[in-house]
Amino acid sequence: MMWFNIAKAQSFMPSQGTEIAKQVDNLYGFLLITSFIACVLVIGGMLYFAWKYKRKSPNDKTAYISHNTFLEFLWSFIPLVIFLGVFAWGWFIYHDMRTMPKNALEINVLGKQWAWEIEYKNGYKTVNEVVVPINEDVKLLLSSSDVIHSFYVPSFRIKQDAVPGRYTALWFRAEKLGEFHIFCTEYCGTSHSGMIGKLKVVSREDFDKYLEQGQEERNLPLAKKGEKLFAVKACASCHSVDSPAVKVGPSLFKLFGKEEVMDDGAKILADENYLRESILEPNKHVVKNFPKGVMPTFQGQLNENELNALIEYIKEMK
Amino acid sequence: MAATHAHGDNYINHEKGLWSWLTTVDHKRIGLMYMITVMFFFLVGGIMALLLRLELFAPNAAANVGGVLKNGDVYNQVLTYHGAIMVFMVIVPGIPAILGNFFLPLHIGAKDVAFPKINLASWYCFMAGAALAILTFFFKKIDTGWTFYTPYSIKTGTATVMMVLGAFIMGMSSVLTGLNFIVTVHKLRAPGMTMHRMPLFVWALYSTAILQLLATPVLGITLLLLAAEKLFGVGIFDPALGGDPVLFQHFFWFYSHPAVYIMIIPAMGVVSELITTFSRKVIFGYTAIAYSSLGIAAVSFFVWGHHMFVSGQSETAGILFSFITMLVGVPTAIKMFNWVATMYKGSISFDSPMLFALGFLFLFAIGGVTGIMLATLPIDVHFHDTYFVVAHFHYVMVGGTLMALMGGFYYWFPKMFGKMFNENVARLSFVFIFIGFNVTFFPQFILGAMGMPRRYFDYIPAYEQLNKISTVGSWLILTGFLLGLWAIVQGLRKGEKAPMNPWNSKTLEWQTPSPPPHDNFNVEPIVTAGPYEYR
Ligand code: HEM
Ligand SMILES: [Cu+2]
Numbered sequence: 001m002m003w004f005n006i007a008k009a010q011s012f013m014p015s016q017g018t019e020i021a022k023q024v025d026n027l028y029g030f031l032l033i034t035s036f037i038a039c040v041l042v043i044g045g046m047l048y049f050a051w052k053y054k055r056k057s058p059n060d061k062t063a064y065i066s067h068n069t070f071l072e073f074l075w076s077f078i079p080l081v082i083f084l085g086v087f088a089w090g091w092f093i094y095h096d097m098r099t100m101p102k103n104a105l106e107i108n109v110l111g112k113q114w115a116w117e118i119e120y121k122n123g124y125k126t127v128n129e130v131v132v133p134i135n136e137d138v139k140l141l142l143s144s145s146d147v148i149h150s151f152y153v154p155s156f157r158i159k160q161d162a163v164p165g166r167y168t169a170l171w172f173r174a175e176k177l178g179e180f181h182i183f184c185t186e187y188c189g190t191s192h193s194g195m196i197g198k199l200k201v202v203s204r205e206d207f208d209k210y211l212e213q214g215q216e217e218r219n220l221p222l223a224k225k226g227e228k229l230f231a232v233k234a235c236a237s238c239h240s241v242d243s244p245a246v247k248v249g250p251s252l253f254k255l256f257g258k259e260e261v262m263d264d265g266a267k268i269l270a271d272e273n274y275l276r277e278s279i280l281e282p283n284k285h286v287v288k289n290f291p292k293g294v295m296p297t298f299q300g301q302l303n304e305n306e307l308n309a310l311i312e313y314i315k316e317m318k
Numbered sequence: 319m320a321a322t323h324a325h326g327d328n329y330i331n332h333e334k335g336l337w338s339w340l341t342t343v344d345h346k347r348i349g350l351m352y353m354i355t356v357m358f359f360f361l362v363g364g365i366m367a368l369l370l371r372l373e374l375f376a377p378n379a380a381a382n383v384g385g386v387l388k389n390g391d392v393y394n395q396v397l398t399y400h401g402a403i404m405v406f407m408v409i410v411p412g413i414p415a416i417l418g419n420f421f422l423p424l425h426i427g428a429k430d431v432a433f434p435k436i437n438l439a440s441w442y443c444f445m446a447g448a449a450l451a452i453l454t455f456f457f458k459k460i461d462t463g464w465t466f467y468t469p470y471s472i473k474t475g476t477a478t479v480m481m482v483l484g485a486f487i488m489g490m491s492s493v494l495t496g497l498n499f500i501v502t503v504h505k506l507r508a509p510g511m512t513m514h515r516m517p518l519f520v521w522a523l524y525s526t527a528i529l530q531l532l533a534t535p536v537l538g539i540t541l542l543l544l545a546a547e548k549l550f551g552v553g554i555f556d557p558a559l560g561g562d563p564v565l566f567q568h569f570f571w572f573y574s575h576p577a578v579y580i581m582i583i584p585a586m587g588v589v590s591e592l593i594t595t596f597s598r599k600v601i602f603g604y605t606a607i608a609y610s611s612l613g614i615a616a617v618s619f620f621v622w623g624h625h626m627f628v629s630g631q632s633e634t635a636g637i638l639f640s641f642i643t644m645l646v647g648v649p650t651a652i653k654m655f656n657w658v659a660t661m662y663k664g665s666i667s668f669d670s671p672m673l674f675a676l677g678f679l680f681l682f683a684i685g686g687v688t689g690i691m692l693a694t695l696p697i698d699v700h701f702h703d704t705y706f707v708v709a710h711f712h713y714v715m716v717g718g719t720l721m722a723l724m725g726g727f728y729y730w731f732p733k734m735f736g737k738m739f740n741e742n743v744a745r746l747s748f749v750f751i752f753i754g755f756n757v758t759f760f761p762q763f764i765l766g767a768m769g770m771p772r773r774y775f776d777y778i779p780a781y782e783q784l785n786k787i788s789t790v791g792s793w794l795i796l797t798g799f800l801l802g803l804w805a806i807v808q809g810l811r812k813g814e815k816a817p818m819n820p821w822n823s824k825t826l827e828w829q830t831p832s833p834p835p836h837d838n839f840n841v842e843p844i845v846t847a848g849p850y851e852y853r
Contacts, residue, residue, distance in 0.1 A: 012767040013700075024696045031694065035687035042654050042683045046676060049661035050668075053597070060665030062599040064853055071659070072603055072652070079651040083644040086694055091637055094695035098633040147470040148563060150628065150703060154769025157700040159628045163564060164469060165557025168630040181778070185703035185771040187463050189470060190390040193774035281560060299560075 017155035017176050017201070023093045024157040027086070034082060097158070100171050104137035108222070108308050111142065111149030111162035114191035116182065119308065122221045124214030128197035130182065132174055133207035139171040141272065145304045150186035153199055161186055167272045174201040226313025229306055238295065241317055249295060250287050256315045261288045275311045328736065332836040343434035346834065348441055349420030350734070355445065356408055356416060362452075363403035364799070366396050371758075371792040374785050378776045393775040394461040401464035402481070406488050407448050409719050410577060413584035414495060414530075415444070417726050418523045420734060422499060424827035424834060425517050427508025427843040432501035436494050443491035451484030463773060465574070466541075468555035468566040472548050479548050482541040489534045489541075492580075496530030499523050508826070510845035517825045517849040518607055522587025525611040529576045529583075529618070537573035540566070564629050571622035579618045581715060583611050585722035586653055589675050592725050593657050595823045596672035597664030600850045603656040610649035617646045627698050636695055643693040650686055654679065669821070670744035674725025677752050681717025685710060688763065703773075706766025712759045724751075724802065731809065732816030736833040739809030747802035754794025761788045825849050 011032060016022050107130065110117040119125045132138045142151055142162040151170065152159040160170040182197035202210065220228075230236060238248040245251060250260075256275070259267050263286045268274050277284060279302070282295035302310070329346045339347055373387045387393045419437065423430055431437050454460055458477035462470055471478045503524050507516070516524075544566065546552050553559030555566045586607075594601045601607065623631060623639030657679060666672070688710045692698050701707060731739055761784040770781045777785065819828040826849075830839050 012764045014769050020696075024700060027694065028691070028697055028700075031687075031691050031697065035691070038687055039683050042658055043680050045658045046661065046679050049658065049664070050666055050676065053661060053664050053666050055598075055665045055667040060598065062597070062665050062852055063663035064600055065602060065659075065663065066600050067603045067606070068659075072606060072655075075655045076648055076652050080648050083647050083690065086690065087641055087644045090640060090694040090696050094636065094640075094699070095633070097696060097699065098636075147473060148467060152703075152769070152771065154700070157696070159699050159702060161629050163557075163630050165561075165563065166630065181769065183769065183771045187394075187467070187470070187703075187773040189461070189474065190394065192394075193390065193771070193776045196778070 013157075014154045015176070017153070017174055017178075017180055018157070018172050019175060020093065020097060020172065021155065021157040023096075027089055027093060030089075031086060034086075097170075100139055100169060101137040101173075104139035104171055105132070106139045106141060107132070109140045109142050109151060109162070110304055110308075111144040111151065111184065111188075111195075113146050113189055114184070114195040116149075116151070116184075116195070116197045119222060119305070120211060120214065121223070121312070122211055122214070123225060124211060126214070128182075129200065130197065131200045131202060131207060131210050133204045134174055134177055134201050136204070137171060137173050139169055142168045142170070143304055143308075147188050148186045149184045149188050149195070152183045152185045153180055154183070155180040156199075159185060167276065174199075177201050177203070222309050222312040223316045224313075225306075226309035226311070229302075229310055230313055233298070233302075235310075250290060252314050253317055255317070262286060263288050263290075263292070272311055272315075275314055276307060279307065279310065327835055328831065328833040329836050330735075330833055341438075343430070343438050344836065345419050345423050345431050345434065345437055346734075346838075348437050349416055349418075351441055352411065352415040352419060352444070355448070356412055359403050359407040359448065363400050363408060364796075366400035366403070368792055368796060369396055370400060371789040373775070374777070375789040376786070377779055377782060387775075390775040391461060394463075394773070395455075395459040397773060398461050398463050399455060399459075402451065402485070404715075405464055405577075405581075406451070406485055409581045409715055410492060411444060411488075411495075412581075412719065412723050413588060413726065414499070414523055414526055414580075415441075417519075417588065417723070417730065418499065418584065419495075421730060421827055422502060422520060422523055423506065424733075424830070424838055425520050425825060426503065426506060426511050427826050427839065427845065428502065428506035429837050429839075430506075431498050432505055433498050437498055440491040440494035440498070443494065444488055447484045447487030447489075447491060449484075450487065451481055454480045454484070465570060466544060466566075467570075468544065468547070468561075468563045469557060471544065472556050479545045482545050486538050486541045489538045492530045493534045496527035496534075499527040500531065503527075508843050508845055514605070514608075515845055515848050516608075518590035518601065518604065519584075519587035521608040522583050522590070522611050525615040526580050526583045528612075529580050529615050533573045533576035533580070533619070536569065537577070540569035540573065543569070564626070564631065567626055567629055568622065571625045572619070575622040575625065576615070576618045578714075579614055581719050583614065585678070585719040586611065588722040588726040588729075589657065589678050591823075591825070592671050592675035592722075592729055593660050594850045594852070595729070595821050596669060596675070597661050597666050598822065598852050599660055599664035600848075600852055601656070602659040602662075603652070604848070604850070606652055607656055610652055613649045614646055617642065617649075621646060624693055624698070627695060628702050640693055640695045644690070647686070647690055647693070654683060654686065668745075669728075670741060670748055671725045671729035671821075673745060673748045673752075674721050674728065677748065678718060678721040678725065680752075681713050681721060681755065685713030685717055688713065700769075701766055703771055704766035705762040705770045705772055708772045709759045709762035709766060712762070717755060717759075729821070730827075731806070732820050733827060733832045733834065735810060735813075736816050736831075737809055737813030738816050738820065739805045739813055743801055743805035743808070747798050747805055750794055750798030750801060752798075754791050754796075754798055756791070757794060758788050758791030761785075761791075824851055 013025055108119040115127050117127055118130050142160055144162040144164040149162045151162055156172045158170050158172055160168050178201055180199045182199050184195035240247050240251045241253055244253050255270050258270050260270055261267055280299045283292055286292045329344055373393055454477040460476040460481045543554055547555050551559055553561045555561045555563055557563055590607055621643045623635050624643045627636050728744055765781055765784050770777055816832045818832055826843055
């Protein structure tokens with residue numbers, strides 16, 4: 001095991017800010033060692049043969065060895081087993097990375113050329129600075145207002161593209177106080193390399209204080225903003241929000257997280273992406289028993305921020 | 319076969335004048351024309367690489383050379399051209415179009431390729447596409463990166479359409495070459511040359527040709543869709559129009575992943591030739607090498623999603639793509655072991671082509687194991703789009719393909735020009751390139767592990783030391799290439815006359831005079847045994 005720790009220590013990975021980071025580094029340490037052994041075998045073998053069987057006279061006789069089935073089986077089978085083992089191990093960790101914890105603290109992160117815009121549930125907005133409490137699950141809901149960006153925190157070993165036109169997400173649970181770099185890793189134009197942010201891990205008290213301050217600074221909670229918009233854009237004329245009663249369109253009451261049946265029989269989970277699609281392309285999927293073509297599209301009438309607010313509003317109708 | 323032709327008539331002096339070259343349908347001359355043009359593009363792409371490295375010598379905050387490229391826009395343009403030129407104009411056409419064109423017919427004992435005129439047309443196609451692509455530089459530079467990811471490529475105000483058309487036309491050239499090679503292999507083999515007596519280089523070209531024929535049209539269609547999107551706003555990729563930007567990535571990598579194998583399989587073919595010849599020993603596992611090329615080619619169509627683990631594709635897709643990618647690792651590993659085993663009990667000489675082949679094995683081993691790392695899901699999440707990836711693909715494309723291209727070039731130089739090059743200068747050139755290469759690119763693995771993203775015009779101070787080392791390495795590489803150029807130019811000017819078979823190789827191209835006559839062979843060869851019967 002000493003070898004293993006040495007390999008990890010020499011791996012130049014940034015400090016481990018999360019449990020996942022440790023797991024990733026374990027796997028990486030293992031890969032470093034196996035790779036090193038493989039290289040020693042191949043390169044070492046090559047150098048040894050080159051030295052041992054160096055040409056001695058212009059007409060050396062050489063052995064006639066065209067193949068060896070047993071050897072060939074061995075050196076196909078052993079790599080296969082190793083590769084599949086590594087794959088399975090990787091799958092295991094990746095599954096944890098991709099399974100969003102329930103009840104995580106959610107924060108919206110919007111990528112744009114060339115900054116990260118962060119918005120907390122209470123409507124507090126910042127740029128290039130994410131503050132999170134230590135030892136709590138945090139889920140970042142990523143989107144983009146122009147081109148693809150990618151949210152990357154090396155110390156947490158997490159990365160996820162922020163794609164315009166849809167939400168993607170990632171989660172982490174920070175275990176170390178301090179400041180960590182956020183980079184954009186999807187090339188996004190002129191100042192791509194300047195799109196750098198800070199992720200600050202603080203105690204729960206400091207986090208509450210931070211949000212309160214932000215709150216005082218101004219602004220309504222995201223859901224409150226959504227409520228206003230809901231009225232302004234006249235959504236309420238077709239959708240009820242306080243009861244399951246149906247108007248022209250389906251009720252949105254307690255809709256989030258439910259499965260909706262479409263007119264073609266398909267079932268769709270009402271998650272953020274579904275809500276987004278229903279607002280921007282209402283006729284792509286129509287809920288069973290409702291007429292097609294009634295709801296107008298809101299494409300172009302809502303900016304990302306307003307969409308976030310509306311969706312948040314719908315999410316909070318519990 | 320001691321047939322030396324009267325007056326030394328050969329393909330070079332068979333006809334005279336520039337016009338006879340520009341209208342030639344001789345595969346050997348076309349191979350040379352590719353060689354000259356590809357070398358030119360390599361020079362252009364190389365100068366750009368040096369500029370990029372110079373820019374990265376120090377962070378911009380530092381008051382020294384950092385800042386040669388003025389600002390992010392210029393850096394991004396130079397980066398785009400460096401990548402696009404190296405990929406579309408150097409590495410993809412490189413081995414098949416230069417060495418393949420020249421030696422495939424000689425290898426199988428044919429007089430020419432199956433469609434000589436199409437062969438010439440594909441060179442013109444290549445030149446037209448390249449000209450279109452390079453012209454954008456002089457009039458409306460493009461800054462999308464060679465991958466043209468949407469929606470950036472749609473939004474940016476530069477010459478995407480023209481560039482993409484250039485790439486499309488070069489793609490046509492690639493398809494034509496592939497088609498030509500497939501038919502040539504099936505129809506023009508000399509009497510006695512069964513498929514299983516073909517040299518492994520031919521097998522590699524054959525597998526590559528299938529990939530070119532099947533994969534390149536997908537890129538063509540994708541690029542046309544992109545052009546349509548940009549010109550007419552049809553709404554396929556642009557989310558603002560209801561399109562899906564990730565769809566572009568799927569399309570793009572569906573070609574470009576197999577394209578990675580279009581780049582490396584021919585190199586593997588060359589290396590197989592070099593290792594047997596300079597070990598003077600029959601290749602170990604001929605069938606395994608031949609069929610693993612085909613196997614890799616087939617599987618490579620199903621792994622494109624490993625470029626998109628963090629793009630927002632589903633978890634299940636990520637897992638499947640990771641799994642299939644692991645499977646492609648196996649035939650690659652088999653080849654490595656076969657080459658090393660070929661050296662066992664051989665009689666190994668260290669002529670410069672062999673040095674390049676050994677360099678290939680060394681660098682490709684590192685490129686290969688880091689490839690497995692990138693195929694491992696959670697590790698790629700950390701490494702994706704960082705310098706680790708930059709290091710990995712340079713180890714594969716430069717350390718692999720380019721090493722093989724140069725090794726092959728020195729190996730066949732006597733046959734192509736009938737002259738010997740200066741062996742000592744060539745070896746020195748190898749030493750500089752090999753050391754310089756590792757100094758340039760090994761630190762980039764570490765930079766990637768530390769988290770430095772790629773396509774960065776500037777970086778935080780923590781990354782400075784390693785970037786400095788890397789830049790110094792690029793100067794060593796430059797020195798190596800200049801020495802290599804000198805070895806070649808001197809060889810052409812006053813090299814000794816080359817014998818018919820200076821390396822005592824067994825394959826057919828060495829059984830005809832150097833340089834070969836216009837019709838390749840004075841006497842039609844008849845094949846009675848496998849290609850590597852060193853006994
Ligand atoms: C002297 C040798 C070379 C040096 C010093 C060099 C250097 C670089 C640098 C600094 C980058 C930018 C990396 C980034 O920021 O992402 C780059 C990108 C790249 N290079 Fe090279 N390079 C060399 C040779 C080559 C060759 C021979 C090829 C192709 C066969 C090649 C293919 C590429 C590609 C495809 C990219 C990616 C461009 C992109 O990200 O859009 N390079 N190279
Ligand atoms: Cu960005």
